[in-house]
Amino acid sequence: MKLLRFLIMLCVGLLLSHLGLAQDVSDNLLLNYNFENNFLDASGNLFHGNNSQAVFTNDRFGNNENAVLFNGNSFIETPNNAALKPDFPLSISLWLYPQAKYERAEGVFGNDQTLDNYYGVFVSILTSGRLMASYSDGCGSTGSECRRSFVTEASFENDKWYHIAVNFIDAQTTDIYVNGCKAPGEYSGSGSNTMVYSNEPGAIGKKDHSDISGNPIGYYNGVIDDFYYWDRDLTVTDIELLIDNYFDSSNLDSTITYTGCQGDLFNVIVNNTIYDEFNPIGTEYITSATGCDSVIYIELEFTDSFSDSI
Numbered sequence: 001m002k003l004l005r006f007l008i009m010l011c012v013g014l015l016l017s018h019l020g021l022a023q024d025v026s027d028n029l030l031l032n033y034n035f036e037n038n039f040l041d042a043s044g045n046l047f048h049g050n051n052s053q054a055v056f057t058n059d060r061f062g063n064n065e066n067a068v069l070f071n072g073n074s075f076i077e078t079p080n081n082a083a084l085k086p087d088f089p090l091s092i093s094l095w096l097y098p099q100a101k102y103e104r105a106e107g108v109f110g111n112d113q114t115l116d117n118y119y120g121v122f123v124s125i126l127t128s129g130r131l132m133a134s135y136s137d138g139c140g141s142t143g144s145e146c147r148r149s150f151v152t153e154a155s156f157e158n159d160k161w162y163h164i165a166v167n168f169i170d171a172q173t174t175d176i177y178v179n180g181c182k183a184p185g186e187y188s189g190s191g192s193n194t195m196v197y198s199n200e201p202g203a204i205g206k207k208d209h210s211d212i213s214g215n216p217i218g219y220y221n222g223v224i225d226d227f228y229y230w231d232r233d234l235t236v237t238d239i240e241l242l243i244d245n246y247f248d249s250s251n252l253d254s255t256i257t258y259t260g261c262q263g264d265l266f267n268v269i270v271n272n273t274i275y276d277e278f279n280p281i282g283t284e285y286i287t288s289a290t291g292c293d294s295v296i297y298i299e300l301e302f303t304d305s306f307s308d309s310i
Helices: 016-021 236-243
Strands: 002-009 029-033 050-052 055-057 067-071 075-077 090-098 106-110 121-125 130-136 147-155 162-170 173-178 185-188 221-230 254-258 268-270 273-275 281-287 293-301
Touching: 090 106, 090 121, 106 221, 121 162, 130 162, 130 173, 147 173, 162 236, 268 293, 273 281
Parallel strands: none
Antiparallel strands: 002 254, 002 293, 029 221, 050 075, 055 067, 067 221, 090 162, 090 221, 106 121, 121 130, 130 147, 147 185, 162 173, 268 273, 281 293
């Protein structure tokens, strides 16, 4: 008898039995805006947001006034507090629904918004639609020599919900997770190994790239919801907990049973790899257009033909 078992998980989703091993997402939480018809900080730290022209809209579940729409000229300012300017590691999580014009890089978040100079960390959607997460050394300009960035390979589409998690682990390592998947990409910029802050507040929905006409402030176009900010890095299990109520992978899990005998030449091809009696077990990773990896576990169990006798 043979058993062929496929377990397909959305991105790097973990088995539900593992979820209890995660840290509480409130651990080291600095700031949390749920945008439930207010700009209050739900972390308990009272870092409430100061709104500038952003308006409430439907969230990813269709709930009215439970997310924030940025129109390309609006933003939410975060308090200018030293606690919101931590050293490595730090991380953010949010839901993003781009309606981007992509005429210039659009700022999603920056924890230190200083005109004409890069400070702190910031996340932007580039004109290519790719997501860039950077830390900055305040070297005096908004050139690539003042930042170190990780840029996703895949571009973001308009009018589609994405969950974004960014881990700024250290000066050499930044990870971006899209819909629970660690996104492939590349590093750019030649900034130093030191992250530097100024004395300016942060903001959601813009990035103060420059005040010159050729490179004005980059405002975000689209919806943002459930913004979290920590002074620690997130585990994969943390991220699974943050997206668990939206991405349901149960419909992607399947078990296929095949009954047969050794030597009948049964095989299955997954990701261009042949699995058969001589290669019965393996794991395959499949990259989608969004850069999101699906994981396929293959187990083939072959039994001697006499095993089916009385």
